[in-house]
Amino acid sequence: SVSADATLYAIWKLIPAGSANITFAANDGTAAAVDVIYTVGATTALARTNTFTYVGHKFLGWSIDPAAEAADKSFKVAADTTLYAIWGLNSYVITYSANDGSNHTATQSLLFGDTTALDFENTFARTGYSFAGWAADPAATEPDYSYTVAGAATVYALWTINSYTITYDANDGSLFSDSSTLNFGDTTALGFAGPADRDGFSFLGWSTDANAT
Numbered sequence: 007s008v009s010a011d012a013t014l015y016a017i018w019k020l021i022p023a024g025s026a027n028i029t030f031a032a033n034d035g036t037a038a039a040v041d042v043i044y045t046v047g048a049t050t051a052l053a054r055t056n057t058f059t060y061v062g063h064k065f066l067g068w069s070i071d072p073a074a075e076a077a078d079k080s081f082k083v084a085a086d087t088t089l090y091a092i093w094g095l096n097s098y099v100i101t102y103s104a105n106d107g108s109n110h111t112a113t114q115s116l117l118f119g120d121t122t123a124l125d126f127e128n129t130f131a132r133t134g135y136s137f138a139g140w141a142a143d144p145a146a147t148e149p150d151y152s153y154t155v156a157g158a159a160t161v162y163a164l165w166t167i168n169s170y171t172i173t174y175d176a177n178d179g180s181l182f183s184d185s186s187t188l189n190f191g192d193t194t195a196l197g198f199a200g201p202a203d204r205d206g207f208s209f210l211g212w213s214t215d216a217n218a219t
Contacts, residue, residue, distance in 0.1 A: 035063075
């Protein structure tokens with residue numbers, strides 16, 4: 007680190023006659039470029055082991071074109087040249103959990119950086135519930151609205167409990183009725199207050215069978 011006036015000197019490496027400097031560039035990957043001396047006419051530069059890394063990507067090989075989509079298949083050293091690391095996107099498995107205690111899952115493979123994971127069509131069903139969407143947190147109360155693939159992961163189905171209208175019929179020919187809205191699994195329906203008095207009868211309770219005794 008700088009602490010006073012100083013002079014910095016350029017340091018040079020002699021390239022032997024009949025040789026050329028090949029620079030291997032990370033091309034978005036990590037670490038600085040590496041220079042290697044090859045004999046003119048050499049054809050082994052493309053076989054050099056890659057030491058760079060690039061998050062979410064896999065190394066495909068080397069090319070003289072930094073924008074190439076595939077590695078060069080041949081290269082003969084003729085002069086000082088830069089070879090660029092060529093990268094391809096990694097593919098990751100996204101697991102979709104039914105998140106209902108059943109251990110049912112589905113999967114699909116998506117590329118690093120993909121943002122379509124939450125568009126996956128739900129094929130799960132849960133009695134008494136409606137599918138609300140997907141979330142990275144199985145205990146979430148709302149579905150996620152964005153998700154970017156960064157590696158293999160599990161997303162979870164979120165469910166909202168269904169509500170149902172329970173109609174209470176006086177069952178005395180009067181056509182009187184009342185209703186309440188209860189969630190799936192509720193056990194309080196039979197506790198609903200009874201109808202007004204009916205001459206000559208005492209109220210026993212509620213039943214799904216109009217002819218029950």
